Amino acid sequence: MGQHPRLRELKFTLHRIFRNPAAIIGFTLLFFFTAVAIFAPQIAPPKYAHNPYIMPHKGYSPTPKPPSKASIFGTTSGQYDIFYGAVWGTRTAFKIGLFVVGIATIVGIALGAISGYYGGIIDEILMRITDIIWAIPTVVLAMAIVVAFGRGLDKIMIALALIEWRWYVRVLRSEILTLRDQDFVHAARLMGVSDLKIILRHILPNAIYPVLILASMDMGSMVIIAAFMSFVGLGAPPGYADWGQMVALARNYIVGPPDDPFKFWYTIVVPGGCIVLFVLAWNLIGDALRDAFDPRLRRR
Amino acid sequence: MLAYIIRRFLLLIVVLFGVSVLLFGILMTFSPERRAATYVTSPQQAKDIPKIIRQFGLDDPFYAQYFRWIKEVAKGNMGWSLVSARPVSEAFWTYLPVTIEMNLFAAPIVIFFGIWLGTLAGINRDTWIDHSTRIMAIVGWSLPTFLFALVMLMVFYGYFNLFSPGILSDQLAMFIYDNPDRFHRYTKLYTVDGILNGRLDVTLDAMAHLVLPVMTYIIVVVALNMRVMRSGMIEELSKDYVITALAKGADKRTIHIKHARRNALLPVITVAGQMVAYSMEGSVAVEVVFNRQGIGWWLAESAIQLDMPVLMCICLFMGVVFVVTNLTLDILYAYIDPRIRLT
Numbered sequence: 001m002g003q004h005p006r007l008r009e010l011k012f013t014l015h016r017i018f019r020n021p022a023a024i025i026g027f028t029l030l031f032f033f034t035a036v037a038i039f040a041p042q043i044a045p046p047k048y049a050h051n052p053y054i055m056p057h058k059g060y061s062p063t064p065k066p067p068s069k070a071s072i073f074g075t076t077s078g079q080y081d082i083f084y085g086a087v088w089g090t091r092t093a094f095k096i097g098l099f100v101v102g103i104a105t106i107v108g109i110a111l112g113a114i115s116g117y118y119g120g121i122i123d124e125i126l127m128r129i130t131d132i133i134w135a136i137p138t139v140v141l142a143m144a145i146v147v148a149f150g151r152g153l154d155k156i157m158i159a160l161a162l163i164e165w166r167w168y169v170r171v172l173r174s175e176i177l178t179l180r181d182q183d184f185v186h187a188a189r190l191m192g193v194s195d196l197k198i199i200l201r202h203i204l205p206n207a208i209y210p211v212l213i214l215a216s217m218d219m220g221s222m223v224i225i226a227a228f229m230s231f232v233g234l235g236a237p238p239g240y241a242d243w244g245q246m247v248a249l250a251r252n253y254i255v256g257p258p259d260d261p262f263k264f265w266y267t268i269v270v271p272g273g274c275i276v277l278f279v280l281a282w283n284l285i286g287d288a289l290r291d292a293f294d295p296r297l298r299r300r
Numbered sequence: 301m302l303a304y305i306i307r308r309f310l311l312l313i314v315v316l317f318g319v320s321v322l323l324f325g326i327l328m329t330f331s332p333e334r335r336a337a338t339y340v341t342s343p344q345q346a347k348d349i350p351k352i353i354r355q356f357g358l359d360d361p362f363y364a365q366y367f368r369w370i371k372e373v374a375k376g377n378m379g380w381s382l383v384s385a386r387p388v389s390e391a392f393w394t395y396l397p398v399t400i401e402m403n404l405f406a407a408p409i410v411i412f413f414g415i416w417l418g419t420l421a422g423i424n425r426d427t428w429i430d431h432s433t434r435i436m437a438i439v440g441w442s443l444p445t446f447l448f449a450l451v452m453l454m455v456f457y458g459y460f461n462l463f464s465p466g467i468l469s470d471q472l473a474m475f476i477y478d479n480p481d482r483f484h485r486y487t488k489l490y491t492v493d494g495i496l497n498g499r500l501d502v503t504l505d506a507m508a509h510l511v512l513p514v515m516t517y518i519i520v521v522v523a524l525n526m527r528v529m530r531s532g533m534i535e536e537l538s539k540d541y542v543i544t545a546l547a548k549g550a551d552k553r554t555i556h557i558k559h560a561r562r563n564a565l566l567p568v569i570t571v572a573g574q575m576v577a578y579s580m581e582g583s584v585a586v587e588v589v590f591n592r593q594g595i596g597w598w599l600a601e602s603a604i605q606l607d608m609p610v611l612m613c614i615c616l617f618m619g620v621v622f623v624v625t626n627l628t629l630d631i632l633y634a635y636i637d638p639r640i641r642l643t
Contacts, residue, residue, distance in 0.1 A: 022438070131311070132318030135619040139581045143603040144611045148326045224444040228585055231446055232600045247447060254450050255458035262459065272447045280442040287438055 006205065016292040026284030029277055037090045044087040053088055053241045055080040064253055064267045074266040077249045080239060082270050088241035089271065093278050096157055096226045097219040103161040105215050108168020109208075113199050115169065116176030126169070133166045139225055146234050153236040156229050160222055171214055175207035209293040216286035220279035227275055243278075246271035305631060312623050319619040320373070323612045324366050330608075332358040338382075373616070379609030383602050388613045391598070397488035398467060398594035399583055401506075404489070406514045406521075407579070414522050415561075415568065418529020422564065423556050425534055433530070437523035445582050449516045449589035456512055463512045465590045469505050476502070513586045521578055528571050532564030569633050573626040580618055 003011075017023045036043060046052035057079040058070075067074040073082035115126040133141070138160070145159035179185060180203070188198050227244030229235055231251075236242045238249075247268060256263030327335075336352040339345075353359055357368070372379075378388035421433040456462045467473070468490055476483045486496050491510070494503030536542065537560050545555050584596035591597070595614060602610035634640045 128311075128314060128318065131315050132322055135315055135319050135622050136615050137577045137581045137618055137622070139584055140599060140615055140618055143599060144323065144326055144608075144615055147603050147606055147608060147611055148329045220442060227444060228446050232588060233604050247450070251450065254454040262454070265454075268447075268450060268454065272451070275444055275447060276442055279444070280439065283438050283442050287434075 020288045022284045023288030026281050029281035037094050044084045055085045064264045073270045076267045085241045085246050089243040092242045093223045099157045100160045100222045101218050104164035107165040112169040112172030116173040130166050171210050213289045220282035243271040243275045378613045381610045382607045388609050395595050395598045401489045406517045414525025418526040421530040422533025440523040445520045445585035452512050513590045532567045536560040536563045576625045
């Protein structure tokens with residue numbers, strides 16, 4: 001095999017991932033959501049071109065209407081079209097996940113690499129700062145930050161990004177600590193390779209997998225937390241296409257009239273199902289990645 | 301060991317100091333005018349805002365205001381809660397028992413099921429038992445707590461009309477409120493107080509209201525516990541002492557339960573700290589949906605009404621709980637596993 005060893009490993013990893021039925025389900029779901037997010041303007045043409053995230057609504061009646069020809073998933077409280085909200089909510093979910101996880105990953109990798117590679121006093125200070133932020137549960141701290149910054153989906157995203165990097169720092173640092181004193185790193189250092197190059201070319205490629213797994217799982221859990229905060233009422237303004245807020249609109253209709261308790265099922269099943277499937281997709285992928293990268297399970 | 305505990309204790313103080321500075325920093329992002337506005341109740345008073353700022357020193361440097369604040373906090377004065385219309389520290393003690401009560405019921409079940417299912421999956425690795433617990437874990441992990449709680453309400457309360465949201469039925473709650481002399485709130489936990497007062501109907505009613513919250517909570521939190529237990533079991537079962545025991549003819553049950561499971565429990569202790577954080581997060585969602593006036597409900601309510609003192613109090617409280625639990629767990633860990641040398 002004349003291939004670069006890293007390329008060969010990648011091929012092997014991909015082969016392992018796609019042998020796993022859970023991963024196939026996960027990637028299929030993700031592919032579906034990605035397609036919906038990209039083609040949202042074609043699937044559900046916006047009524048207000050300047051602000052497509054606002055769900056169109058016919059009338060103001062608080063009672064949801066069942067699925068019909070005009071709105072195939074029915075309308076939720078306030079007569080917002082559920083189908084439109086579900087489609088454009090996909091974009092919102094991707095925006096939340098990519099923004100939070102993207103920033104958390106970049107900050108986490110940078111701080112984790114510095115902390116793990118250099119050690120000493122820098123490490124001590126960075127780790128104590130991480131400990132401080134680590135001490136408060138994500139939802140609780142995020143709520144405090146959102147209250148300070150003001151309500152809104154963008155504020156939720158910023159608050160979560162400000163908190164979530166703590167995971168990445170810890171995970172990457174502990175990976176690097178085991179790599180730092182290995183022979184190939186010492187060899188590179190003896191040959192006069194710069195620190196930056198050692199970190200980027202020799203250490204990070206070997207330490208990045210746990211971070212990738214974490215990032216994949218986090219895409220889901222960040223969407224859950226943002227949805228919960230929207231549900232509580234800290235998120236987007238009413239009518240914004242956001243799954244969490246659509247669940248909040250359904251909240252008063254989860255129990256129908258006594259003779260037909262499930263009358264308004266569509267108001268919660270559609271946005272709720274979207275959240276669960278979206279999160280499930282990322283968790284399945286994360287789980288498959290963990291299996292594929294786990295050195296103890298890898299070659300068997 | 302002692303040196304380790306002292307070092308950890310000093311670090312605990314550093315972390316708690318950091319948490320308080322962080323929280324105060326969040327509060328200080330409000331402008332002095334906005335903080336002064338909390339003292340203003342009528343439009344006529346608005347012209348007094350500059351006076352209020354001077355009177356309370358709201359534009360003093362950060363450290364001066366911080367030390368003034370932390371002095372009050374040390375005295376137990378956390379400020380005034382708009383949501384509860386009471387001092388925060390007083391309101392705190394009325395909400396805390398509700399949260400504790402739920403956790404008292406949920407925690408043992410989570411621990412038991414997590415360990416049991418995890419052991420089962422670890423022993424029967426790669427069989428249908430393992431695969432189904434794994435699917436359960438991933439699905440449980442993907443279910444947002446608040447959504448699952450809503451579905452539980454929809455099915456059990458809406459369709460079967462079995463368990464209603466809230467803490468206690470209205471009639472009993474009114475009775476207790478009206479007759480403080482006939483129903484003493486010894487522990488503030490309704491289930492326990494019912495027994496102590498000889499009112500089993502109160503206990504049973506409170507427990508019926510706990511069924512759905514506890515169930516929601518378990519199904520979401522148990523996954524982590526189970527997965528850690530499973531991987532611990534698999535790791536232990538591949539070790540030499542298990543093979544030795546097998547070679548000497550010990551029966552499988554003894555090996556699994558007496559040898560491997562005890563060792564596999566160790567990693568569960570390390571994630572227990574994380575589970576405390578998850579359970580605090582989980583109780584926010586559960587309490588909001590089931591309308592139980594506990595700490596989590598109070599937090600959400602205060603966040604909506606911008607009641608900053610309450611948010612700071614809860615953050616501080618959770619920070620203390622989390623840090624102290626982790627310290628306790630680390631010491632416990634070293635005590636249980638003599639191989640670990642703390643330095």
